[in-house]
Amino acid sequence: MADVPQDAPEHCPGTESDSAGKSSACQGCPNQTLCSTAPKGPDPVILEIQQKLASVKHKIMVVSGKGGVGKSTFTAHLAHGLASSDTVQVGVLDVDICGPSIPTIMGLEGEQVHQSSSGWSPIYVTDNLAVMSVGFLLKGPEDAVIWRGPRKNGLIKQFLRDVDWGELDFLLIDTPPGTSDEHLSVVQYLNGAGIDGAIVLTTPQEVSLLDVRKEINFCQRVELPVIGVVENMSMFVCPKCKKDSIIFPATTGGGEKMAADFNIPFLGRLPLDPRIGKCCDEGKSFLEEVPDSPATDAFKSIIEKIRDYCSKRPVNKDTETGEAAAQS
């Protein structure tokens, strides 16, 4: 289907058509050279990725507009929670190229990726929990990835196309803060394979919500369903006096009100527990190390809701991919 951009000249044949850049209407258009020389049709990589990920039942992105709200922590513990049953296969893909935290949080620092005939092998935490991150490709902990967008895009494409995940029930994708190259790349490349939804993480304060509202706006614009909002660092329970303190006050209603404003489910609140940070630094699962913490109960309840959401989604993507193929 021809794609005529908004500010195109009159009688524009469409950027995808065969006469793109070559018709008389194209003279003087700033896009003329690109239209006449660029490859037409959808990126064939999208189809390759769709085929590669056909064995993955559910794909979930964990996003937030704001940094430091606990996306990686949440992704890792969601993975641990889902993989607590031996029969469930879980994969974690860390697309935070500049700040890959997943290897440390999952206790896989120093591991290296190996290449086999069927692609890149992810690193296994347990038999049913696999992880891939740019952190495994770096020489050391101070090795910085100082890349511009197009290069990050290339690596994300490789992660989606070349990693041999095998049969997975859940693939969790941990993203960096913002709404930029990494997010766009994941959404574009998974256009054929489909994403079940995004979990939006926030902290209660307005400065966070400002950025998170933008993230929800992004999800709406790219038609990515939002599974729900999770409010992290809701309150702090003092281990000594057991009283609650609010460190990040919800001056404008917090995550729950924001979710209501956008008509999105609110999945729950996670309290601050100093042991969570400690477990992340040591690469251990907080759910296993501190099973009696109120934070563990809160995590488990949220994980249950996510499992519930996915169980209602169609696993067989034939109908959806048929539609996607017809549209492109």
Place this chain on the structure above:
Amino acid sequence: MKLLSLARTVVQQRQDVGIMCICRRFSTHEDPFGVRSSPKQTDHQRQMMAKGLPKQRPIEGVKNIICVASGKGGVGKSTTTVNLALAIAAEDPKSKVGILDADIYGPSIPKLMNLSGEPELSADNKMEPLVNYGVKCMSMGFLVDETSAIVWRGLMVMSAIEKLLRQVNWAPLDWLLVDMPPGTGDVQLSIAQSLPLKGAILVTTPQDIALADVRRGATMFQKVHVPVLGVVENMSVFVCPNCGTSHHIFGQKGAQKLSRETGIEILGEVPLDGRVCELSDAGQPIVVAEPNSSQTAVFKSIARKVLEKAS
């Protein structure tokens, strides 16, 4: 806008093909990206490679530019930038201070400085920065709707940053603090390559996870030859308001560990306090709202060290 974004997508597709070819040709187990350059580069090769890089140009009328960065998100870069700017203004009342919010995707400076509205244009078509508490500010937040996401790839972000730097009536300023976004990508590279930075201040929390990203941030500044003036440890300790016990919610002695490993000086340790967050949401930086608080004292001490190092 759509035409341009489509053009950029096509450019990226072609560039991606280039990357794929390099990786397939040269990638090895030790070097999966296949991008290690040959060790012996001639002068001619170096000259040719440097041709495409942006040239460093100062901003007219701005004396010192310092960036406040971290590899990690959510450690308090914006809060530190705002309070440090006000502390510098308080320590040196004759100086003129400005803040550039380089976080295009999540601009927090308008909220923290209680500023809103569209900037006016001057006679020579430059944007007038908005001013509050005596500090000039410019942010993407003034140019777009609060709830609209900026879904841009790196290339477009670069041209926005260029406009926020060069098309703003900053002069005269003694200090311009640049609040950087998290990460080590397009924005950080472009700012470091196109501006003569006096130095960088790194912000971290005590956690190992944060330190890992901050180390990467320090490596990046080293590679682009920007001196790191020091590190600020934020959220260092929380004192329970009910029983007075100290809790290291985000770990402890993180900045000290970083300082030992890298030699970077610790500029200050800011404790975690619900008041800072509450006041931030209300657009009242603590340095102005509570000038006698312990946090303000820490920010003023950091400001004195920065003034000493950068002058």
